[in-house]
Amino acid sequence: MKQTEACQRVGHYYVLVLVQQQDNTGPLQDKLENISRQSIPLTALVVNTQTFLQWLQDGHPFACRVQQQAILLHGDPVEYDESPSSRSANTAPGDCQAAQPAALQKVSSFLAGAELFIIRKEHKMAAFMLHQCAEHALLAILKKGSGLRVNTHSIDKLLRYCSMVDHRIPHIFPRHTEQQQRLFQLLQKAYIDTRYKDDYHIHTTDLEAIRSMLRKLVEILQQ
Helix, strand or coil: CCCCHHHHCCCCEEEEEEECCCCCCHHHHHHHHHHHCCCCCEEEEEEEHHHHHHHHHHCCHHHHHHHHHCCCCCCCCCCCCCCCCCCCCCCCHHHHHHCHHHHHHHHHHHHHHHHHHHHCCCHHHHHHHHHHHHHHHHHHHHHHHHCCCCCCCCHHHHHHHHCCCCCCHHHHCCCCCHHHHHHHHHHHCHHHHHHHCCCCCCCHHHHHHHHHHHHHHHHHHHC
16 A cells, blocks of 8 residues: 655654643743744644543543554553543534634634735735635634643644644645745734734735635545
């Protein structure tokens, strides 16, 4: 059987860090990623230990996959009661699937809104709509593929998270050339800069290029 690209080489590492900290784990995630950036391509997921144990109890698909397949790098193995309680409404795989039509409707609406603003030459609003289309599509793909819910508006982070569940995701937004990097940064910054910065500018050709990428992302969500 032909191996998928994701199985042929390691291009990125994902590290789950369990901590006692309850809230605001984002700065720790960023610190770990920044420290390793120069030597190891790394995405860190920092989760409260008790939350992770509860996920295991509830049969959360991400937690179960970690428990079964992840390699322990530091510390002691996680111990928990292996008699799963009834699945919670927030983590049940069936609920993740049931939420997909609503997510797809929202994503399609953002894409349609972007197309309307492009026609009207309201470029900042078009860029904002494209950002929202990308953000909600990636959130839905991540939830469907892993059961994870994250709270971020960063397209970069969402792309890295979603790459855990679908190896096609990184190829939708390539960043190998200056032009590709520029397009990605226009999308990444659109959430804040289109509303609060006067120097944000994006051309119709850029909007069309980003929209083409997002159509591929929506296709993956539809599947």
